[in-house]
Amino acid sequence: MALFAAIMVVLGLFPLIELPLVPAPVTAQTLGVMLAGSIVGARRGSLAILVFVVMVAVGLPVLPGGRGGLGVILGPTGGFILAYPVGALVVGLLTERLWRRYNLGWALLCNAVGGALVIYLIGIPYMAVAAGLPLDKAVLGSVVFLPGDLVKTVIGSLAAVAVRKSYPMIEVPRDRA
Amino acid sequence: MLSLHHEARTPVHAVPAGLKLLVLFVVGTGSFFVRSIPVLGGALVAVAGCYALARIPWRMAVRQWLVVLPFVAVIFVVQGLLVDWGSAVLVAERIVVLVALAALVTLTTRTAAMVAAVERLLGPLRRLGVRPERVGLVVAMTIRFVPVLKEQADQVRAAQRARGVEYSARFLTPLLVKTLRLADGLGEALEARGVDEDDSRL
Amino acid sequence: MIELDGVSHWYGQRQVLADLTLSLGERRVGVVGSNGSGKSTFARLLNGLLVPGEGQVRVDGLDTRKQGKAVRRKVGFVFQDPDVQIVMPTVGEDLAFGLKHRGQDKAEIARRVDAALAQYGLAELREHPAHLLSGGQKQLLAIAAVLITEPTHVIFDEPTTLLDLGNRRRIARLIRDMDQQVVVVSHDLDLLADFDRVLVFDRGRVVADGKPDGCIATYQAMHPPL
Numbered sequence: 001m002a003l004f005a006a007i008m009v010v011l012g013l014f015p016l017i018e019l020p021l022v023p024a025p026v027t028a029q030t031l032g033v034m035l036a037g038s039i040v041g042a043r044r045g046s047l048a049i050l051v052f053v054v055m056v057a058v059g060l061p062v063l064p065g066g067r068g069g070l071g072v073i074l075g076p077t078g079g080f081i082l083a084y085p086v087g088a089l090v091v092g093l094l095t096e097r098l099w100r101r102y103n104l105g106w107a108l109l110c111n112a113v114g115g116a117l118v119i120y121l122i123g124i125p126y127m128a129v130a131a132g133l134p135l136d137k138a139v140l141g142s143v144v145f146l147p148g149d150l151v152k153t154v155i156g157s158l159a160a161v162a163v164r165k166s167y168p169m170i171e172v173p174r175d176r177a
Numbered sequence: 178m179l180s181l182h183h184e185a186r187t188p189v190h191a192v193p194a195g196l197k198l199l200v201l202f203v204v205g206t207g208s209f210f211v212r213s214i215p216v217l218g219g220a221l222v223a224v225a226g227c228y229a230l231a232r233i234p235w236r237m238a239v240r241q242w243l244v245v246l247p248f249v250a251v252i253f254v255v256q257g258l259l260v261d262w263g264s265a266v267l268v269a270e271r272i273v274v275l276v277a278l279a280a281l282v283t284l285t286t287r288t289a290a291m292v293a294a295v296e297r298l299l300g301p302l303r304r305l306g307v308r309p310e311r312v313g314l315v316v317a318m319t320i321r322f323v324p325v326l327k328e329q330a331d332q333v334r335a336a337q338r339a340r341g342v343e344y345s346a347r348f349l350t351p352l353l354v355k356t357l358r359l360a361d362g363l364g365e366a367l368e369a370r371g372v373d374e375d376d377s378r379l
Numbered sequence: 380m381i382e383l384d385g386v387s388h389w390y391g392q393r394q395v396l397a398d399l400t401l402s403l404g405e406r407r408v409g410v411v412g413s414n415g416s417g418k419s420t421f422a423r424l425l426n427g428l429l430v431p432g433e434g435q436v437r438v439d440g441l442d443t444r445k446q447g448k449a450v451r452r453k454v455g456f457v458f459q460d461p462d463v464q465i466v467m468p469t470v471g472e473d474l475a476f477g478l479k480h481r482g483q484d485k486a487e488i489a490r491r492v493d494a495a496l497a498q499y500g501l502a503e504l505r506e507h508p509a510h511l512l513s514g515g516q517k518q519l520l521a522i523a524a525v526l527i528t529e530p531t532h533v534i535f536d537e538p539t540t541l542l543d544l545g546n547r548r549r550i551a552r553l554i555r556d557m558d559q560q561v562v563v564v565s566h567d568l569d570l571l572a573d574f575d576r577v578l579v580f581d582r583g584r585v586v587a588d589g590k591p592d593g594c595i596a597t598y599q600a601m602h603p604p605l
Contacts, residue, residue: 002318003360007353009319010326030350038302039353051315058291058316059181059283069181069283071276074205075245076252129209130275131252132268137259141251155349162350166359321468324510362463367527368476369456370466371448371528 004040004048004078005055008032009062029064030149034115034156037091038107039163046089053085079126083119090114098114102164115156116149128141181241183284189231194290195297197282203292204278208271214263217270223278231285249273283292292316324358329355380404381425381532381562386434388420395420396577397583399434403562408553409571409591410564412580412597418564421580424534425562426454438532443513452481455530459537461517470512470520471496471505491527501521515546522553535563539570568595 011028032052036045052062052072061068063081075174090116098106120142128138204220211217228238249269256265283291293314299309333351381403382389388396391453395417398595407506412418423429423584424436427443436443443450467473478488496502499519512520518538526532535554539547554561563571569578577589577594579601587597 002315003322003356005315005319005325005365006322006358010322010330011354033355035349039357051312051319053321054292054295054312055316056228058288058295059286060288060316060320061181069280071241071243071280071283076272076275079326121302127192130272131248132256132264132271133252133262134259137255159349159353163353163357166350167354209601238536317468317472318466319508321466324508325462328510359463360458362458363466364466365423365458366458367466368522369451370464371451371480379596 001053002048004032004036007035008049008052011056019150028152030084030087030119033087033119034153035109035159037088037114038095038110038156038160040092041096042089042092045087045092045129049088050085053081055150056081066162074129074130076127077123078122078130082126083122086122087114087118090118093144100156101167102161104157104161107160108153111156111158111160112152116153118147181283182287183231183233183237185285186230187231187285189227189281190285192285194286194294197286198298199280201278203261205275208274211271212267214266214270217267220274221270221277224274224281227281228277231281233281233284236283238277238280241284242277245272245276266280289313322363325359326352326356329359381433381560382437383424383431383560384435384437386431386436388425388429390419395497395598396424396431396467399585401578401588403586405575406560407440407574407576408560408562409574410562410579410580411566411568411571411577415585416580418580419536422456422534423452424497425439425534426451426456428456437523440459451518452528453531455525455533456520456532457525457535457538460523461514462520462574463600465517465524468508469505470507470509473509473520474524474592476525477524481528493526495523509551512544515549517547518542518550519553522550526557530559532560532562533557535565536565537565537567538563539565539567557581568598571595 008029010124011032034047036048055062056068057070059069063072065157072078086097091110094110094114098110124138124142125135127133128135208217249272252272253265253269256268295310296309299312301306303309330352333348333355337348382401383401386396386399387394398510408419409554410421420429424443427447430444438450438454441450444466465473467476471492474492475488478491501520501523509517510521539550547567547570554563565571572591575590576586576589577591579594579598581601587594
């Protein structure tokens with residue numbers, strides 16, 4: 001758990017990909033959300049990401065660019081961060097359900113739903129309320145994140161499938177007594 | 178890892194973390210019901226007063242806000258064009274008050290005190306099997322492993338560069354496998370150090 | 380006293396230890412063997428991190444299978460890589476960690492942490508972030524963090540493998556001066572040279588057992604130089 005929370009922080013240190021056409025910074029951290037859910041499963045994955053959110057809330061500079069603190073969470077984009085653990089939970093639940101026939105296709109689906117869709121579903125209304133914007137305008141404003149999320153979904157899914165091959169964690173009950 | 182906390186002895190710093198969070202909650206909720214530009218403007222002045230009282234250096238305050246300000250500007254313009262300029266001012270004021278106050282809480286409260294407050298807030302979850310007193314421990318462990326993982330990430334990337342792969346998102350897979358190995362080792366080490374079995378998967 | 384009684388262990392289908400019956404009463408026991416010979420598994424059996432697939436391991440009469448927690452309190456374990464063993468961000472916090480988990484009161488924890496910092500020459504480093512320590516300092520911290528809980532036995536799994544010569548000697552001196560019973564798994568033959576007893580592992584069996592000179596010679600003979 002601590003390790004996946006730490007991975008989130010480390011992902012924040014790397015400017016993952018700079019997409020030439022996208023003005024908004026593409027944070028690699030939603031990638032961490034996908035990976036946590038699809039690699040260690042719903043329970044442990046979402047708890048790890050929750051730890052990360054707690055770290056943001058208590059004022060540790062763990063977001064990209066050394067940001068953090070309650071100001072970020074209560075700001076207009078705070079909903080996206082609060083949605084991270086839920087996203088990891090959904091990714092994890094879907095992945096666990098599809099584990100036996102898990103492949104790149106299913107991975108893409110799990111990660112797109114949990115790692116992007118769920119986060120939009122929570123983040124956008126939050127932004128609409130916080131910024132007093134009509135919902136459709138908030139949706140429109142979030143479109144800039146779409147290309148980045150597409151790329152991250154693909155990367156996250158490739159990694160999840162590869163890790164499942166070399167180091168499966170879900171389903172295998174670990175027999176460390 | 179450095180905290181965003183700014184150490185100083187001022188009345189604002191002295192307020193208990195729980196009370197600060199409560200004030201933040203009340204102001205946060207309240208601000209959605211206030212539809213008066215002067216009242217929110219007053220709140221803004223009050224928050225600025227608190228910053229002065231807490232003796233927060235200018236640069237530090239600005240750094241905290243900088244991330245929100247462009248956003249507020251965009252929202253202000255969009256609001257103004259779509260709805261009317263009155264509500265644009267209102268919304269902008271509200272966001273600034275909220276973010277500035279929240280940032281102030283972060284700046285004037287020690288991380289340890291915040292962690293303790295979070296542990297208290299999560300108290301009711303005890304019935305669901307969550308153990309809030311673990312929060313501080315897990316946060317500390319996470320801080321410990323950030324540099325370890327950063328180093329591993331750098332190593333993996335260096336190894337790939339040595340093999341002629343300049344940049345590739347594929348560095349994720351070896352990094353994750355290394356991390357999972359590390360997690361296994363860590364679980365073992367925690368167990369060896371006397372942490373109960375069901376806790377050793379922190 | 381550590382006793383193994385008919386101990387075998389498997390990972391899946393692969394047998395890693397075959398029918399070991401041993402009783403270790405000497406103060407310093409060394410274990411050598413090639414990679415995959417089963418010595419790391421052996422080490423993990425001694426403090427109940429692993430329970431044997433078959434047979435019984437007892438530490439001072441406590442069965443690792445039934446009284447694992449009590450055994451782990453008696454038997455400290457030092458890993459090869461201190462980076463997995465150090466779990467707290469600073470030196471002082473990491474030293475306090477094991478004691479906190481044993482429910483010691485704060486004053487006692489503070490007293491023992493102070494004593495340990497002084498004893499292992501870490502006093503300047505109390506607030507120092509663990510990741511900025513050198514390799515030797517990290518291993519020293521890992522060992523100090525185990526010894527601070529006052530175990531009666533300490534198992535070392537290749538404690539010097541990642542260290543340079545100076546730090547190896549430092550750790551070797553530390554092990555030599557310990558009062559506890561120690562079991563040291565190592566490729567570092569110098570480290571074991573003055574031990575009371577050395578076991579040589581090969582493919583899950585003990586193929587030599589006795590004084591260091593003879594056993595180390597046997598081990599070296601198994602791997603003739605070019």
